[in-house]
Each structure stands twice: as C-alpha cells, then as structure tokens.
Amino acid sequence: MKRTSRDIRTANRYEVLRQIIARSPTSRQELAAATGLSLATVATLVGELLDLRMITEVGFEDSAGGRPRGLVAVDAAGGALIGVDIAETYVHVELFDLALNVLARAEEDIRPGESLPEQVVARVAAAVDRVVARAGVETARVLGVGVSVPGQVDRDTGVAEYAPNWDWHDVPLRDLLSARIDRPLHLDNPLRACAVAELWFGAARGHGDAVVVNLGTGVGAGLVLGGALHRGVSNSAGEWGHTTLVLDGRLCHCGNHGCVETYVGAPGIMQNLREHSPRSPLLHPEDQTATVDALARAVAAGDPVAVKVVRDTARYLAAGIADLVNLLNPEVVVLSSWVAARLGEPLLDEVREAVARHALRRPLASTRIVLSPVPTDPVCLGAATLALEGALQAVGQRSAPRAAAATAPGSASAAAAAAAPAPAPAANSAADRGRTAPST
Numbered sequence: 534m535k536r537t538s539r540d541i542r543t544a545n546r547y548e549v550l551r552q553i554i555a556r557s558p559t560s561r562q563e564l565a566a567a568t569g570l571s572l573a574t575v576a577t578l579v580g581e582l583l584d585l586r587m588i589t590e591v592g593f594e595d596s597a598g599g600r601p602r603g604l605v606a607v608d609a610a611g612g613a614l615i616g617v618d619i620a621e622t623y624v625h626v627e628l629f630d631l632a633l634n635v636l637a638r639a640e641e642d643i644r645p646g647e648s649l650p651e652q653v654v655a656r657v658a659a660a661v662d663r664v665v666a667r668a669g670v671e672t673a674r675v676l677g678v679g680v681s682v683p684g685q686v687d688r689d690t691g692v693a694e695y696a697p698n699w700d701w702h703d704v705p706l707r708d709l710l711s712a713r714i715d716r717p718l719h720l721d722n723p724l725r726a727c728a729v730a731e732l733w734f735g736a737a738r739g740h741g742d743a744v745v746v747n748l749g750t751g752v753g754a755g756l757v758l759g760g761a762l763h764r765g766v767s768n769s770a771g772e773w774g775h776t777t778l779v780l781d782g783r784l785c786h787c788g789n790h791g792c793v794e795t796y797v798g799a800p801g802i803m804q805n806l807r808e809h810s811p812r813s814p815l816l817h818p819e820d821q822t823a824t825v826d827a828l829a830r831a832v833a834a835g836d837p838v839a840v841k842v843v844r845d846t847a848r849y850l851a852a853g854i855a856d857l858v859n860l861l862n863p864e865v866v867v868l869s870s871w872v873a874a875r876l877g878e879p880l881l882d883e884v885r886e887a888v889a890r891h892a893l894r895r896p897l898a899s900t901r902i903v904l905s906p907v908p909t910d911p912v913c914l915g916a917a918t919l920a921l922e923g924a925l926q927a928v929g930q931r932s933a934p935r936a937a938a939a940t941a942p943g944s945a946s947a948a949a950a951a952a953a954p955a956p957a958p959a960a961n962s963a964a965d966r967g968r969t970a971p972s973t
C-alpha cells in the first residue's frame with residue numbers, strides 16, 4: 534500500500550511524542566537528534582502537540598554560552614485515555630493520564646456462558662463508567678477509548694469479524710459500544726495492543742524490528758517492522774498462533790490441526806500437563822489461570838512434573854520463535870501477556886536455550902529474547918496507546934480538508950499558493966519526505 538504524506542506526517546507525530554514521553558523534559562534540538570527529523574519539522578510537530586495541550590513548555594535548558602533552549606514535557610493532565618482489555622474470561626479497564634500513568638482500574642469477570650456480545654458490552658460499559666468515576670475525570674476529558682478484543686477485527690468498520698473462542702462472527706462491536714460509551718472508540722486485537730505497548734513503552738522502544746509474542750489463552754505475534762506496527766493488507770498480520778507446528782497435530786478451534794496455539798496457549802499448556810500427568814494436582818480442569826499459577830509455583834519449588842511441562846512448552850514455543858527469527862531477523866523478541874508474565878524467568882531460560890538449537894546462527898546473533906518489562910496489563914496500556922494514536926491521527930484528518938481546499942486545482946487560493954513564497958516548513962518537508970523517523 535502506498536504511504537501518503539499524511540501517513541508519514543502521522544508516523545512522525547507518533548515518533549516525536551514517543552520521544553517526548555521517554556525524555557520529558559526535552560528540547561526540540563534533542564528531539565531532532567533522537568528522531569533524525571529536521572529541526573524545522575520537529576518544531577512544527579511540537580507546535581501541533583502544544584496546540585493539542587498534550588505537551589507543555591516547562592522552561593529553558595542551561596546551555597554553555599548559546600541561546601537557552603526551550604524545554605517541553607508531556608502534559609499529564611492534558612487529557613485522559615482509557616484502555617479496555619476484553620479477554621476470554623475477564624474485562625480489564627484502565628484509565629491513564631497522558632503520560633500513560635494508571636489513574637484508575639476496574640475489572641469484570643466473564644463467566645462461561647455469558648459471552649454474548651450484549652453481555653460483554655454491558656460488562657465493558659460498567660467498567661468504563663467505574664474508572665471514569667474513580668479517577669474523577671470529566672468524560673469530555675477522555676480523548677479516546679482503545680478496545681482490544683480477541684480474534685480478527687476490522688478497525689475501520691469496528692466489526693469483530695471472528696472471535697473463535699466465543700464463536701462470534703461479524704459482531705458490530707463498535708456500534709454496540711458506542712451506544713453506551715460516548716467517546717471516540719478504537720478497536721483492535723491483543724496482538725497489536727501488546728505490540729504497540731512494547732513499541733511506545735517497553736522492550737521494542739527504539740528498535741526498528743521487533744516481534745512481540747503474545748502468550749495468553751490465544752497466541753500471536755505482533756510485528757514491528759521498520760519502526761512501525763505491521764498490520765498487513767487486511768489487519769491480520771501476526772496470526773502466528775495459527776501456523777502449523779505439528780502436522781496432523783492437536784485440533785485447533787480455527788479448524789486446522791497442529792497450530793502453535795494448541796501447544797503453547799494456556800489450554801495447550803493444560804493439555805501438555807494432562808498428557809504428562811493426567812491426575813496431577815496442578816491441573817484445574819476448568820480454570821486456565823489457576824493451572825498456570827499452580828505450574829509457576831511448582832516450578833519455583835522444583836517440582837519435576839512442572840519443570841518438565843514448562844520445558845516441553847518452551848520447546849514448542851522455541852520452534853515457533855526460531856521460525857520468526859529466521860523469517861524476520863528481529864532485534865528483539867518480547868514474551869508478553871499473562872502466561873509469559875506468570876511463568877516468567879524459568880520459561881524464558883528454556884526458550885532461549887531451545888531457540889538457540891533451532892534458529893540459524895546469523896539471524897539469532899543479533900536477536901535478544903526478553904520478558905515484557907511493561908509493569909501493568911500490556912493489553913490495557915496498548916489499547917490506550919491505540920486511542921492516543923487515534924487522537925494524533927485525527928489531527929491530520931481534521932487539518933487535511935483545509936489543506937486540500939487550499940490547493941484545489943483552478944481555485945483562487947491554489948493560484949495564490951503557487952505565486953506565494955514557500956510556506957512555513959510543513960511536518961513532511963522535502964528533507965523528510967519519503968521516510969519516517971529512524972528509530973534510535
């Protein structure tokens with residue numbers, strides 16, 4: 534797909550804000566150095582962010598003899614963002630300030646048999662109302678609500694096309710939610726939410742190429758390529774959980790056999806345990822979270838069954854990760870989401886060892902495999918970040934019609950524009966056109 538100048542301008546706006554969040558307070562000069570954009574472009578983008586009240590001027594930097602440099606910082610109170618993590622068994626909602634600090638949390642359980650779209654929407658709406666009340670912010674101050682829902686999502690239409698665990702098909706989720714939540718809604722799935730969280734705030738920050746392996750009930754790989762989230766042509770990139778790991782292997786709910794997910798997703802891990810030790814007290818047949826928690830505790834205590842199950846799971850996982858390393862040659866592979874967080878270092882150690890046996894030496898030599906450093910629910914944080922990106926993108930869309938009108942062929946203003954001297958540097962000035970900010 535062709536990248537338009539508006540896409541590039543939006544990507545540059547993300548990059549500048551990302552750097553401001555990471556470095557606050559910081560100067561335009563420092564931002565230009567960090568992003569590789571021209572000082573004029575950075576100045577224009579900083580001006581836009583100041584107009585939006587997302588950032589604020591915070592004084593001057595001492596400089597040895599030269600002109601003092603103005604400093605800017607994120608205006609944490611400039612607005613609020615909400616991230617919603619709809620999972621198979623729960624809804625987590627977090628409300629953030631603009632520096633992405635959590636101000637309030639709420640949680641609702643989704644019990645088996647209560648996963649009809651209307652039931653899930655009611656849970657989400659109740660939790661969103663609670664975080665807004667708890668944080669004491671006016672609804673109008675919420676710039677957007679990012680919603681992560683499992684499965685395939687059409688971001689443009691807001692339709693949850695397919696959620697296999699609930700047998701949802703073409704649910705108009707954004708329309709259903711917008712009847713209850715009166716703020717801009719941005720839908721996507723946990724893969725992309727986790728990848729964006731790592732890109733802005735976690736282990737992928739500053740890396741051009743990264744893979745964020747999402748280990749939960751479902752499994753997938755969020756892809757960061759060339760410093761930006763890779764969505765693919767129909768927002769379906771990263772469905773690595775449904776690539777075949779074992780020919781004629783376990784039946785997957787996607788209809789195929791032997792998918793990665795059936796060996797390393799939480800139900801797959803339960804099956805690994807069941808096959809090794811059918812009567813293990815670690816097994817909580819109807820409860821994925823309790824089983825994974827029990828395994829994590831037993832591994833820490835040196836229980837041989839748990840050690841073996843985590844090792845087997847890591848071997849399956851590593852074979853799949855080695856494919857990603859060989860295919861994409863990433864700088865970093867991040868293990869994210871609740872299963873990775875609970876199994877932690879013991880899983881990571883086994884995965885590193887097993888990937889080294891499977892991946893080619895050259896691509897692997899430049900790849901680090903790490904656990905997500907994001908301290909909060911990465912899906913909520915990522916969903917809120919998608920809402921932030923949505924708010925930043927909307928700036929471009931609001932200003933676009935004006936720009937188009939000004940240069941409409943044959944119009945008086947187009948003639949005037951042609952005759953006029955060069956305008957103030959645009960955010961995608963000639964020096965920056967055709968590329969986005971390189972990562973640092």
Ligand SMILES: [Zn+2]
Nearest residue numbers: 775785787792
């Ligand atoms: Zn599958």
